[in-house]
Amino acid sequence: MAIIGAGIAGAAAAHRLHAAGRRVVVFDKSRGPGGRMATRRGPDGLRFDHGAQFFTARDPRFAARVEDWTARGVAAPWGGPHRHAGTPGMSAPARDLLAGIDLRCGRAVGRLVRDGEAWRLQEADGTALAEGTAFSTVFLTCPSPQSLALLAGAGRDLPGVGDVRYAPCWTLMLAHDGPPPFDGPVREDRDPDAVFAWIARDDTKPGRDGGTLVAHAAPAWSRANLEEPADRIAERLVAALKTLVPVGTVRHAAAHRWRYAQVERAVGADCLFAPETGLGFAGDGCLGPRVELAYLSGLALAERVIDGGAP
Ligand SMILES: Cc1cc2nc3c(=O)[nH]c(=O)nc-3n(C[C@H](O)[C@H](O)[C@H](O)COP(=O)(O)OP(=O)(O)OC[C@H]3O[C@@H](n4cnc5c(N)ncnc54)[C@H](O)[C@@H]3O)c2cc1C
Structure with missing residues (x-):
């Protein structure tokens, strides 16, 4: 089986399939x-x-999974009641799930090509991925626009994938010399017209240091400024941040654009699967905008295949 995407949904699916004795190959473009x-x-x-x-x-x-991660130092409480962060970084939980699994990073799947009852995977230029291997089942766990492009290229449809909508997010990453700009790890703002929805003292997470702040612009602000260059956005967000909290001498500031950040409209089903083609879709696009929901969606898709007896 092939899984496209090694985010938490793809990792959860791969882990479950591997535990059930299935051979899984996971591809991620990052x-x-x-x-x-x-x-x-x-x-x-x-x-x-x-x-x-x-x-x-x-x-x-x-x-139960989070409890196990916490016991083994893969995650730790942070950011408020019932909240957890990965340690030493946020990717630690996905890495943990993928331990012992055939993971191929730096591999962007560009095309799905039907070969009899199976699928071959190719990069966008037609280069074969996993040459010599045809997959009876392929899970798409990338955000819906990327999954839709792969489905369209294969001439297939999974009804529901196209209904998902995401809010974008501009993120400011800033390091400064100065005292903590506010008490506690996080400052949240639920006003939709605010510039920032979230400002975190990232260095308060277990195992981090360095006077680092991560600030997420609110969806409306991010959408209105989506096509601006990142360096201009960084300047504007630093200026906006300084009007809100005291910031010391800035050592580093950069902005990252998440075009598909948080799901605004989900499919409303735990996963999608078409047994006749072996194609499935999982991720936060199915159940909603949270890590937990993406994990549960990946798990559901794996169990659909295991329970259905698909090879
Ligand atoms: C700025 C921001 C803040 C957030 N804050 C929170 C929060 O505080 N709490 C919370 O619970 N959730 C939060 N979320 C949402 C959470 O991150 C997601 O819901 C969850 O991580 C989605 O996991 P996923 O596996 O469905 O998708 P993803 O994590 O997007 O994984 C998809 C993977 O597919 C890969 N991929 C895409 N196209 C291809 C291709 N063609 N070939 C190969 N690989 C491909 C990508 O590289 C990626 O690794 C936030 C998201 C963002 C962006």
Whole structure:
């Protein structure tokens, strides 16, 4: 089986299938796993969790997983009641799930090509991925627009994938010399017209240091400024931040654009699967905008295939 995407959904699916004795190959276009549970490196050893900030665990299956991660130092409480962060970075939980699994990073799947009853995977230029291997089942766990493009290229449809909508997010990563700009780890703002929805003292997470702040612009601000260059956005967000909290001498500031950050409209089903083609879709696009929901979606898709007896 092939899984496209090594975010938390793809990792959860791969882990479950591997535990059931299935052979799984996971492809991700990025340099490492984690997807939007990500850590960006800056100069001088700086590190920023510039995507998901924390995760909660309401479902007993995910709660048990988080308890295990906490016991083994893969995650730790942070950011408020019932919140957890990966340690030493946010990608640690996905890395943990993928231990012992055939993970191929830096591999962007560009095309799905039907070969009899199976699928071959290719890069966009037609280069074969996993040459010589045809997959009976392929899970798409990338955000819906990327999954839709792969489906369209294969001349297939999975009804529901196209209904998902995401809010974008501009993220400011800043390192400064100065005292903590506010008490506590986080400042949240629920005013939709605010510039920032979230400002975190990233260096308060277990195992982090360096006077680092991560600030997420609110969806409306991010959408209105989506096509601006990143360096201009960084300047504007630093200026806006300084009007809100005292910031010391800025050592580093950079902005990252998440075009598909948080799901605004989900499919409303735990996963999608078409047994006749072996194609499935999982991720936060199915159940909603949280790490936990993406994990549960990946798990559901794996179990659909295991229970259905698909090879
Ligand atoms: C700024 C921001 C803040 C957030 N804050 C929180 C929070 O505080 N709490 C919370 O619970 N959730 C938060 N979220 C949401 C959370 O990160 C997501 O819901 C969750 O991580 C989604 O996981 P996923 O596996 O579905 O998708 P992703 O993590 O996006 O994984 C998809 C993977 O597919 C890969 N991929 C895409 N296209 C291809 C291709 N063609 N070939 C190969 N690989 C491909 C990508 O590289 C990626 O690794 C936040 C998200 C963002 C962006």
